[in-house]
Amino acid sequence: MAGRLAVVGAGLMGSGIAQVAAQAGWQVTLRDLDDAATTRGIGGIRKSLEKFAEKGKIEASDVEATLARITPTTDLEAAADADIVVEAVFERLEIKHEVFRALDKICKSDAVLATNTSAIPVTQIAAVTERPEAVVGTHFFSPVPMMQLCELVRGYKTSDETLATVKAFAEEIGKTVVVVNRDIAGFVTTRLISALVVEAVKLVESGVVSAEDLDTACRLGFGHAMGPLATTDLTGVDVLLHASKNIYTDTADEKFFPPELLQRMVTAGDLGRKTGKGFYTY
Ligand SMILES: NC(=O)c1ccc[n+]([C@@H]2O[C@H](COP(=O)([O-])OP(=O)(O)OC[C@H]3O[C@@H](n4cnc5c(N)ncnc54)[C@H](O)[C@@H]3O)[C@@H](O)[C@H]2O)c1
Known part of the structure; x- marks a missing residue:
């Protein structure tokens, strides 16, 4: 069931994740630090959708309909009503820590906080929150709209419920998942x-x-x-x-x-x- 997604970081991965979720009917907020970054992100999504429409993979009307489900923002508070948050900021632990500390305060108590990190242990990111059981890795591949795989990573304290939520989400937006049962650096891929x-x-x-x-x-x-x-x-x-x-x-x-x-x-x-x-x- 499509819900509300907040994506933090509108770069290559964040904009791709926002796109595929919006294509599947999710309401998405796409947050970056300034308007230039969100505009770049939305521009990339538009280009990708237009390419899909040209190739007949989606209807022309789907381009605007999908974009209408994505709200660009520079305000992290936009994640307050999200069911799932996917963080896709720079691969630097101190930046991810700053984002997760803030998300922990802002997000609903039952929200799932996911990270798209490619190599930082999920447990290390979860450790700065008061809800490590709700933190999980969703490692999408680039370019997200084309690549089928999403590697799901259990942190040391990730709950079964959290894993089930992101598994259902990733499958709903068209991905095939593999589950990494133990949080090791670099995961499997x-x-x-x-x-x-x-x-x-x-x-x-x-x-x-x-x-x-x-x-x-x-x-x-x-x-x-x-x-x-x-x-x-x-x-x-x-x-x-x-x-x-x-x-x-x-x-x-x-x-x-x-x-x-x-x-x-x-x-x-x-x-x-x-x-x-x-x-x-x-
Ligand atoms: N590029 C890939 O092939 C790939 C594949 C899998 C996973 N990843 C992982 O995904 C994450 C994002 O990678 P990317 O390639 O999209 O990077 P990117 O550099 O394209 O985008 C990162 C974005 O995050 C923004 N940002 C930085 N701090 C922020 C903050 N506090 N709040 C909001 N936005 C912030 C930046 O302005 C930038 O737009 C990284 O953890 C990376 O390791 C990347």
Whole structure:
């Protein structure tokens, strides 16, 4: 049953989550820090919906109808009557803490507070609230309107009821969920991609194989849609570095320790597609 959703952070992920929920009939508030950010978010949603309409995947009238269900705002108080809140702000613990402390005060007592973090333990985010049982990870994938998966992550204190609520929500908005039963750094998907990318970068760094050949091996040998280094360029070399560092910090498992090449690329500003150069040139 469609309800009220508040999305905090109108960037790439937040606007995508707002879009798919509104398409499924949810009333959505989309909060960011200033009007420029919410306008950018809404602009991205409009573009995506128009593309779907052009391809005949939705009716032309659905574009405006969907947008009408999304209210951009710079006021976090807009989350006060939300049934579910999904936080999608920068991947920095202190910023997420600030948001969750505020949400804990603002939101209804029975609201579920979800985080879209890709690698920060949910338990660590939940710990600053008075309701850790209502905090859960909903890890959507980019681009949200296209990607089917939502990885649900139980924090140490997440209740069964909270998990059931976000499972029903994610399925209602068209996603397939997998449940991560224990709150480990990087969950399942970020752990897997980090281990693969770290090993891939080591092989390239030591001259064993070129980036192109490594990606070709994964595509043609394993049937991956995209090689790990092309994926890293798309996601952001900095994002991968940050994720593997986080997992390494938590586990002290050296298979996640970022190779020097990854660190130097970030220092040099070769962050992938967004800067025009990463493992490939764009
Ligand atoms: N980009 C991806 O592929 C991807 C995939 C899965 C998960 N994630 C996770 O999703 C989250 C968001 O990532 P993104 O790629 O959308 O980032 P982004 O940089 O595109 O957007 C983040 C937005 O949050 C806003 N913001 C910062 N502080 C805020 C606050 N206090 N209140 C409201 N808005 C605030 C920023 O202004 C920005 O618009 C991160 O935790 C990231 O790790 C990203």
